Structure formats: structure tokens, C-alpha cells
Amino acid sequence: MSAEPPLPRHHLPPDRLAELVRGEGGPATVDLLLGGERSRRLLLLRMLDDATDLGPAWNLLSEAQHRAPHVVDDLLMYPQTGMWLTTALRRLRGRAPKEEPPLWVELGHMQALAAAAALRAELDFSIEVPVRHGRVSLPTLGCAVLPVAEPWARATVRAEGGRTVVETAGVEVAVPSAAGSAGPGWHPVRRLTVGPKERQLVIALDDVDPYRTYPEPTEPRPLSGEAAAQWRRMLEQAWELLLREQPETAEAMRRGMFSLTPTPAGERFRPRSVSAGDAFGGVEASEPDDAVQLAVTLVHEFQHTKLGGLLHLTPLLTHGSDGITELWYAPWRNDPRPLEGLLQGIYAFAGIARFWREHRRVTSARSAMAHFEFALWRTHVATAMEQVHHHPRLTPLGTTLLDTLRGHCAQWLAEPVPEEYLALARLCADDNLARWRAHHRRPPAPAVEATVRAWLDGASRPPRSLASEPEIVPDPSARWLDSLAILVRHRLSGVDEDRIPLDAPEKAAARVTGALTGDALLAVGDATAARHAYLAHLAAEPGPAGAWAGLGRALAVADTDPRAARLLCHHPERARAVHQALLRVTGTAPDPIRLATWLDSPPV
Template sequence: MSSRTTAAHIVEADHFRQLAAGIDDHEAVRALWRSERSWRLVVLRRLLDAFAARDDATGPLPSLDKAWDLLSEADRTDHAATEEILARPTVGLWAAHTLRRVTRGDTASPPLWVDVGYLHSSAAAAAIRAGLDFTITVAVTHGTVVLPTVGAATLPGTTETAVVRSVSGQVTITGGATSVRVGSSEPGWHPPVLAEVTADGVRLAIELLDRDPYRDLRRPSAPLPLTARQIERWRADLAQAWEILVAEQRGRALSIAAGLRTVAPVPAKEQHRPLSASGAEAFGGVLLSEPDDPAQLAMSLVHETQHHKLGALLHLLDLVEEDRSRRFYAPWRDDPRPLGGLLQGAYAFCGIIDFWRMHRLRATGGAAALAHFEFALWRQQTLAVVRTLARSGQLTPCGEEFLARLHEQLAATQDDPVPEPEQTAAQRMAADHRAMWRAHNVRLAVDSDLALTAAWQSGERPPATVLDACGPELTVVAEPEIGWLDTRAVLTRHRLAPMVTPPARVRGATEADHALIAGNLDAARAGYLADLVREPASAHAWIGYALAADGPERDLLLRQPELVMAVARRHRQRPFDPERLLAWLTAGMPETMLREPEPRGWRVA
């Protein structure tokens, strides 16, 4: 199969500027599709070369040459259809996943040939669309044969392979004693789940993936068939979300339409905690949980499209020269992030900020209050991240120019007025997440940690050397399973925009949290103190107490909670008095400690 091009890909200056601004860049997105096609073919070529050295590559399936020959013949007959299949996000995920298996010598289940068999299934799909007569054996995964863009067949029993046969336009899939006709109304045949919406002349056409084993960005997955009700809900939400996007952000809608091809739905998550994901290996595909409402879905489409664009741009340009030994604070994550991840997040959230900036002007009631809050929260958090990126010293010249344009975009939002209640809530939740992140992830040097704890236990004053040296000695550790750093922000969202069906509970929330968000500060402080007496090392309770308190202890906990946590984690004496520990630390703390700027990232412990 020919690549049909020999030209090297370049990033046009206009396209670079459009992508950095993130608006009205649909022509640049089309150019990225062309470069992503080349990237996909390079990965596929590497994969085929790697297969050649593996005797177990195809198992009971036909040789790779046979699958490749069928794909090539289909390409010569119907190039557009073959291109559509190869451009599928699932093909990118499959190729990258399988290449990793081959290069790492992965012998885990399933056998390698099961993954390799996706090439045979893709070749069969291309040949069906080209109208060819052929016969080829393909892999059956989780009782299903998936033919990308054509559909899927379910086969009962434990058969591992099936035969796809096409004769004069009649296609059957036979596994064991069962045969399913492609395109029929038989129970075993499942056509693609398509969703097509149009608003003011702008069309979006996607496939909802529920059976393809490579639809999940995280790992190959078993089918999760959508019910008729779920399909109806997704189509209805998508239609309303598309109306919002076209009406409020037509330029971004055009970019989404130019780039998005598939959505892999997963079950609804907790309210105000949606799951969305995309990956550089799957340009044009996103994984989304069923949204709370169409506005949330619209925001998620903007968010993941931003990731797609930057991921594809990074296949062409280096924006970061990363020091992998250092990590940074990202307000949208629980764990310390490398600089490249920080840039990805900043770019994605610039799109989110722009979405909420416009949507709040059309929303009403609780939806408007929530939109104001989201806009205020993320413009504050993202501006801080952009400033961290700027002083990191790890950007290439292209990266510096890209970031400068992001900064311009963010700076233009800083004077936009936000109602006082939502602005105050946003500032409080920004401080909450940052302090919670530090409390969990930031560590003193071991000798400082031990010296501080020993002084507390012996009743001595905090060592001045520890406090003075705290900043330079900080490191971070990754705690990927922290969870629920956003709990009080979720409670805030519920209070601003009550749901028709309120949740039975918000995971991670305590009675003290409910009191805090309701404005009952005395009850909140008492609740957090009681929690700390039971569990002195509860970062959640320490930071909650800070949000309900005032004075130097508030500043200490919100800006450098790692000092309190160093002692609390090692505390063994009972009863424990949280307020006495705060008073002890703040009495010996120089004022300069609470004014120290964040370092240029932290060294990984």
C-alpha cells in the first residue's frame, strides 16, 4: 500500500499561531490529520518489522503478508474507505499498544496473535467496503469480531477465531457452528452506532464505540454494549451540546468537527466528576463518561480537542526540553506532573476557560452561577501554571512562542467581572486544592523532618535551621491513588447548581465539609478538629480547618502544609491537640517563609 506522499510535513506559521490561540484553527486541524496519517503509517511499518522477528506473531491466523496484501488490494480499489479505517483512533491505539508488547517481549494474556489479529480484521473491513471477494481468518476477542467502520458480530461459545468470507457482496462471519451475516438484522450482527448532528450549518458526525477492543485509552477492553436508552441519551445530549458550541463558539465547533471521529462512552460517573480522556496515539478519539448535562459534554469536547491538537503538534515540534527528575503542581491533577504534562493541561484548560467565559453569558440560574465559578476558578489556576511554565527554563524557542500566545489569551480574561460569591468560592477552592496537593505530595528532607518532629516531641522550639532551609530542601513523591482532592469543590458545585436528583453522598466529603460549604464556619472548625484528634495525619481535615480559620495558622496550612504534615505523620502521643501544634509552628516561623515563591518544580524523592 502506497503512502501516496513523499513530502515532509511542516507546520505553517499561520497554523502554529492558530493552534496556539486555539480558536478558528480548523484548517490547522485538517493539516494535522495529514501529519497524523504519516505518523500512523510509520508506527504501522515499525510494527510489521517487529512482527517479522516473532514466530508467535500470527498464531492460528493467516500470515501478515496475506493480511497486508488484502489491505493493499482494498486500498487500490477504494482508497477513501481504506484511509478512513487507517485513520481510526482505535487503529492508532492498537498499533501503539501492540508495538509496546512486541518490543517489551510481553507474554501476558491474551496471546500476542490476538492483538496482531486486529490487522486482519481491519483488512477484512477495508475489503468489505471495497466490494472484494475474499476469505480471511480473524481473531475473536471476548466473543466478538469487530470490523472497524463496518460493525461487529457476536459469536456464542469459546471459539478463538472466525472466518470472514465475502462472495458477490454477501459477507458472512463464521465461528464454530455459528454464522452471522454482515449487514443483516440478525441478533448477532451489530452495525456501527452513529451520531450525526447539525446546528446552523455546522455538521458533526461521530461513531459511538461500544464493542471495539481498542476503544479504551487505558487498555484493551471487553465490549460494553450501549442500550437503546443510552444511545438515545447520547444522541440527544450531543445534539444539545452541539447547539451550545455552534452558537457560542463557532470556531471551536468547526475545529471539533474537523478532528473528532469517535467517542467511547463509559458509564456515568459521580455528578460534577466526569471522566474524559484522549491520547496522542488516538488522534480524533475520546473516552467520555455519560455527562451530567449537555453543557458539561460541550466543555469535555472542547477539552479533549485541545489535547488532540497539542498532541499532534508535538509529533512535529519540540516545545519542551524536559528535566525528567523534576515535577510540578497541576491544579487539575492529584499527582506531581512533568513539564510536558503541565503544558498539555494548560493548553486544554485555556479552551475550558474560553468555553465557560462565553457560556456564562447565556446560561441562567444555577447553571450561570456554576459557569461563573468554573470560569473564575480555572482562569486563576491556569494563569499560575502558565507562569510556572514560563520560568521553568525548559521550553524550546517554539515552546516559548507558543506559551506567550497562551499567556496573551489568558491575560485577556483576567479583568472580566465575576459575581462576588462565585469569585470568592473560586479563590477558596483554588487554595484548597493547592494546599491539599502540597500536604499529600511535598516532603521535607529526611533530616529536617526528623529534627522538626523531635523538637515537637521534646517541647523545644521549632529548629530555625529547618524553617529557614525548608524551601530548597523540598521534594515530591507521587501518590497516584490519593483521590478526592476536589471534594470541597464538588460540594461547592452542588451548592451553586443543585441537581434535579441530588446525590446520596459526595465521595470523600465529611460533615465538616458540608458545614464549611454551607457557611457554618464554627461547626466546620469543630468538625475538622474532631477529625484531627482521631487521625492527626488527615490532610483533608488540616486543610479544611484552614479554610474555616483565620490568622497565621490559616496562612501556614494553605501555603506550607508540609511542615504540619511532617509532624502529624510521625505523631504517636495521645491525646493530640491540633491547635497546639499550629501555635507551636507559627510562633517560630519567620515571615519570609509564607512569602516564598514556588520553586522551579520539585525534585522527585
């Protein structure tokens, strides 16, 4: 008996792989990634069928595939389908932490998927589907709202002669025949088409699919017509910008971006966006401040999408052998990150640095902000890469990717930026790192105890043990490490409402969550006043890491107390830990600057 021929493997030619390594990737490269994702989805679907009886849903999906294969392919490649498949398989394997919805509801989404496929393939059919909190979601189409009191129930989707209804307990909701149309009890998935005919982006504005949010499913939150119109306007403007300034990226997005999940607006200059490797082509994003912010968000998440697709084909890291998870400084996060997460961030924020590099060349009204953002993000990316570019877990491809991005970043760092904005970017980058250290670096307890004794004994300098590299201990209270950068953005925006009033820095700080009065003063360049504000804050509340880091930055900018400035800029965790220990032991807090100056003395 002859052996079966081996299955074909997905392959990225060297030129396509080189594009991805550079952080780029055109439509042809994205098509290759999509081919890999399609095979992966089919494998996951087969695994799910092997693990449980999909029964009528499998049969109906197969019938739809026979009638309209392009419809089933579209549903299969929909980001929310990928999210559901991995969520369901994790539930079956006992690896999902949540117990809701019940497993039968999770698995029953297959019936909803099959119903959507059959409806779009214009089949006559009837199938039972789950009801989640009174809603039935049909992927890519919309959701029906039913008068069901129980959180989890069942309904029937029935199509006959071109008429489709969702029915339970004698109540019917008609599904409009025209895609994207609303009706009584029916919320459609809107399809947005923006851009000129030959360069259009067609994307679902999905506010109803339970698997549209990452990493956890959530119930539908339909937008109002006004809110949807605002998203369309923002997307049109962002797409116009991308076509003009990032045409290659825009062309790739046309092939690989399928779904945009809107969430409520967050704080100004603090957008929230999420994507997931299991949901290729999906983006969850908060309502943006403006079109530029939305364009940056799309670039950011599309970088994650491309890297996620690459990682499904080939690894960039080997598995750790000792079971210890190393944690690293990621300038765009409040928390320490494992190597896998740091690599994702480097790739995504290299794309953001590239965006601002191009944007500052073509913009005039926002040139101040563009200069600042470019200088800040190139610094953040370079800092992150310097930590790990020789890491032993990097595969040869992972090494090539980081080396290539480091080369690009080195070129960016050599590009001139006006001194005012360069100084602000350095200030914010250094402050962010110092705040992170103050939160997450923990000097050894014995060294802190020995330092307290030395201080109380009147020693001329701290013990040598305090100078050893502190370990990383994640501090769950770490929040808003970017507060100074947010305040600088308010200063540079050119919008009157954003201006920081010099006579009322407390009000400016109150507009930015996590910001201190000293931060607002530092953002406008008044380092002397910032110094006094940080000291006053530490006198009232000695613990906050941001005040320790900010004090060091204020001392450095004001060029006073250089030894204290050096210690607080580079090792604020030492001053914070010893200060807190002295307060516990003596009941009296020492002067922060005097303590930091002493701690900077050459150790014994």
C-alpha cells in the same frame, strides 16, 4: 546515479501555527494536522509490516485501497487504528506491560482491519481473523458474537455476492448489508449525525472496538438502544450549544473528531474522559450529567487532540539531560505530573476556561455555575503556568505557546466576576493546592525530628530546618482533592436534589466521595462549624490530609487563629508531618491549632 528527491515534509504555516499557539485552530489548521497524522499512520503500518509478516491481510488491504482509496483512508485515520498500531509495535518491542491478549491476537487485528476495508469496498474475500472472548471486531463496522468458550480463537470472515458472514465451528453470524444495522449476533458501530445539514457533526459512537479505550484495550460493551438514544440526545444538545457559543471550535471539531466511546456515568460533577496522542480524533467519555458537561468534555479532549497532533510535528520540550523526572502541581489531577503532562493539562484547561468565559456571557439559568467555573479554571491554569513558564526545557515554540496562553490568562484574570462566586473559586483553588501539598510535599525527616525535640523541650519556635522547601514525594493515597469544589457545584447547581442541607452536613458530605463533614460546612459558608468538624475529625483520625488543609481554610475564612491559619493554608505538610511524629513518639496527639500556631513562629 542521481540521488532520489527528498521526501516532502509536513509544514504548518506561521498563521496556522499561531492559531494553535493561542489554543485555537480552525478547520484548515486541523486539516494540516490530519495530513501529518496520516503520514505517521502509514509509517507505523510500514514499520509493522517490516517487523512481521502481515501476509494476506496486507494484500487484501492493498486490494481494497485500489478499489476504494477513501475507505482505506477512513480506516487508517480512525482513532482506534492509531491506538492499535502503537500498541502492536510496543508489544513487538517488548515495551508493553500487558501480556494479554496473546501477540498473535494483537497482530491479528490487521486481518480484522483488512476485512473491514474489503467489506466496505464491496470485494469478495475470505480471511481468518482473531476471536477475543467470543467476539470478532470489524473496525468502524461492529462486532460479531460467537459461541466460543476459549478466550482466544480464530474465525473466518467471508464475503461473496454481497453477503458477508463471520463463521467458526459451523456457526455463522451474518453482517447486515446496511451499515449501522443490528442483527442476530451482530452489534453495529452506530454513526451519530447531529446538527443542521451544513454544520453537521458525524461521529462514531463506538462501544465495541477493543482499541476504543485509552491507554489499554478493553472488550466490547454494547450499549442498549435506550442508552444509545440518550447519548444521541445529549450530543445533539451539546452540539447545538457549541455551534451557538463556540462556532470556530465546532467547525474544527467537524474535521477532527471521529469517535466517541461511551462509558458508564460517574459521580455527579465528576465526569471522566480520556484521549490519546496515538488516537487522533478519539474521545472516551463517561455519560454526562447534562449537555453542558458533555460540551466541556468535547472541548477539553479536542484541545488534547490538537496539541497531540502538533507534538507529532514539532517538539515543545527538549529531553531532560540528567535522567531526573521533575514533578509539578497540576490542579486538575490528584497526582504530581511530569512537565510533559502538565503542559498537556495547561493547554486543555485553558480551553475549558475559554469555554466558561463565553458560556457565562450567554447563559442566565446557569450563570452562578458559569461564573464560578470560569473563575476557578482561570485560576488553576494561571497557577500551573506560573510554575514552569521559564523552564529551561521549553523549546522556542514551547516558550511562545506558554507566553501566549499566559497573556490570555492574564486578561481573563482581569475580567470581573461577581464577588460571591469569585470568593468561592478562590476558596476551592486554595483548598485544592493545600490538600495537594499535604499529600505530596514531604518535609525532611531530620527537620521533623528536630522539630519534635524542640516542641517537647518547650522551645519557643521550631528549628529553621523545617522551613526549607520540602521535596515532592508522590502519595498514592491522594484522592478526591476536588471535594470542596464538587460540594460548591452542588450548592450552585440550582437543582433541589443537589442542595446541601444545613442541618445535615454529614449527609451532604456522604454524597461526594472523599468529602468530609467540614467540607460540606465550608462549602455553604459556615466556617465556624467547619472548624469544629475538622478538629473532631483530626481527633478521631489524625492523618487525613484533607482535614489539615480544610482546617486551615476554615480558620482563614472565620478570621480566627491567624498564625495557625497561615501555616495550614500555605504549609499544611509541616503540621501534618510533625503531628504524626509527635503521636508516634508520645502516644498523644497535640492540639492541631496550638501546634500550627507554634509552627508559624519565626524559626530560630
